[in-house]
Amino acid sequence: MDAGGPKRPHVGPRVHAREYNYVLCISDEELAVLEKYREQLITGTGSFAEIFYNYLFDNPDIADVLYAFEREGGDVGQFARAELSNILTSVVAGIDRQREQHLLDAGRRHMQHNFRPVWLIGAYNLLIDYLHGMLPGLEINTNDRPVLDRLLTRLLLREMGIMLEGYWLQVHSEEGRELEHIAGRLGQVEELLAGLPHLVWSVDVNANKVMYANYPLQMLYQEGMSSPLPCLGDTHTDDRQLLQDCWQQAVSGKRACVDVRMRLAGDSEHWYRVSLYPEARSSRKPGRVHCMLEDVQSEVSEREQLQTLSTTDRLTGLPNRATWADHLAMALAASRRAPGSQMVVMSVDINQFKMYNDTLGRDAGDILLTDVAARLRSIVRESDSLARMGGDRFGILMHPVINARDAAERITTEIMDKFDIPFAYQEKQLCVSLTLGIACFPGDGNSGDGLLANAESAMQRAKRNSLPYQYFDPVNDVSSAQQLHYSGQIRSALDNNEFELLYQPQVTLETSRITGAEALLRWEHPVEGTVMPQRIIPVAEQLGMIAPITDWVLVTALRQCRQWSFSGTAIPVSVNVSARSFQNPRLLEKIKWALREASMDGDQLVIEITEATLMQDIDRARDLLSSLSDVGVTIAIDDFGTGYSSLSYLKRLPINTLKIDQSFVLDVAFDQQDIAIVRSIIDLGHNLGYKVVAEGVENRMTLDVLGKLGCDMAQGFHISEPLPDEHISSLLERPGSLI
Known part of the structure; x- marks a missing residue:
């Protein structure tokens, strides 16, 4: 496997000036000839400055670099003069360690300021041409002229070579620092990968070989990794195909990820996530696939827990x-x-x-x-x-x-x-x-x-x-759908006068004359027609509308009762009170208000309450019924026999009437058990001093049986169906019995 970091390039030994002298065949004798004409050469190169400056500023690429140097705070004039001095000095100066270092530093500066080597070569080339053109005009010994001509060219090559070596040293110095920086960063990455709780490795796809593995993976598989998926053998048998399919997807150039069960290093079975990242390449098949394995047991457990909590x-x-x-x-x-x-x-x-x-x-x-x-x-x-x-x-x-x-x-x-x-x-x-x-x-x-x-x-x-x-x-x-259906309409039914009361007469079995009437609520729906109370009351209770409906029923029924009394026949009217209305702490106040509103005495009102409603809170029922009795209101237990009453409480309540549920009355003419139940209720009521009313009388035979059993009153379709108020008035005015 590779070491994971770049190697610093080898930098060869620097070439000293004496080596240049040797390579360029610069002898001491030739240097002695140069020394004889030093002053003439210095004087002759004075006019080269204009040529050099034109070379710098007429070249747009060099000019751009110089202007950039100036923008960064550099002095372009000083830089140009220094470079001219370097070039001209190379003609007449000797070479020593100080001069050599000076030239190397100049080359480094050129590289730092992006002054390209070719521009340096161009400057030296100008000087060579200038010198060769200048020499014929100097007073030089005929024998010395060819020596000096050759020597000047070689001296300029030496000076230029040392400066170019400065370029080279600067490049390799920067590259070395960069490589050291990269190596340091790679070391940090390697340290990070080694410290990760994940297993990380990289596979050469062509060689089908693991080329890199972080330290935890190496420790886990110390005997080596012969497969690009070292963990395949530790994968649950049911999940191995999933992992292999994931690998095939990665080597085709697509990222892939899969959660599988594994048992690593003898630990208990955990869920692990294998993530595969193919190396991005222009060709379809990647050269490498980078892999990561992480323990996701806690994530899977949390997900399973959330799933459990959600279900x-x-x-x-x-x-x-x-x-x-x-x-x-x-x-x-x-x-x-x-x-x-x-x-x-x-x-x-x-x-x-x-x-x-x-x-x-x-x-x-x-x-x-x-x-x-x-x-x-x-x-x-x-x-x-x-x-x-x-x-x-x-x-x-x-x-x-x-x-x-x-x-x-x-x-x-x-x-x-x-x-x-x-x-x-x-x-x-x-x-x-x-x-x-x-x-x-x-x-x-x-x-x-x-x-x-x-x-x-x-x-x-x-x-x-x-x-x-x-x-x-x-x-x-009433289903929820029906409640929703009526919820928006029932609120406006009172305001639109869509509610009405029908009255079903009650007769005494002894005289067959009307002794009372039960008020029955109807809703004349503008679309659906007549809606019965069993569909109205539950919805009204759910919507909190039962209180105003109860108020309306009480006042309307009592006002009608008052109208009947004007005809000369006063009969009480019965009003059913629902369980929710009975729980209203203001019910007593509401009933008293309705009596005052209709200018009626309490003895003209019968409040009907189911047995089940009474038994929900017997203490409150006793207090409320006692208060109603004090104002003369008659109390009747409706649907008697269908609930779970306690006789010990029943006898202590101020009750006046028991109403036998129609389920016992319908077949009383034929069913001996119903006869026994009805007889027991009648006897119970009479023994407690109550009147007994039978509901649901549908035929003459039932009426006759009830009479023989001693029932006091009856109501039902055989006697009369529920009628509008004016029909009740007509019945009251009719002489004789109703049945």
């Missing part, structure tokens, strides 16, 4: 939302390729998480999330995808399944059973329950976003109703 939830180790969405997209694609394939999408929420996180601290919350994730992981199949969607929300994808409903029921039951077991935390037992929303493919959506949105919508409905899980219901659930 995995750090806390639980589960896939994150983005990764889960990818799994869902792939499952959908597979299902579309397999007709009849089904899948289940679940949105899972921890009901008690906020309470535990706020009271026990974030560390406890993190541990709870990790434990919940582990328990869910133990339930789902290996083919299923479980992910943390963010916060206390998880997602479950079941694919493939033969029957989505059956699969959802199975896993839901297993989840409920597993989560009946409390979690242990610092000698505490934490009871945790989940709420699940379920969407099935293909029935509940055709896209991943749609299925997830529908599952989340079902989960929110389950939470509102205090149920453990709910399947997506297009009638009762």
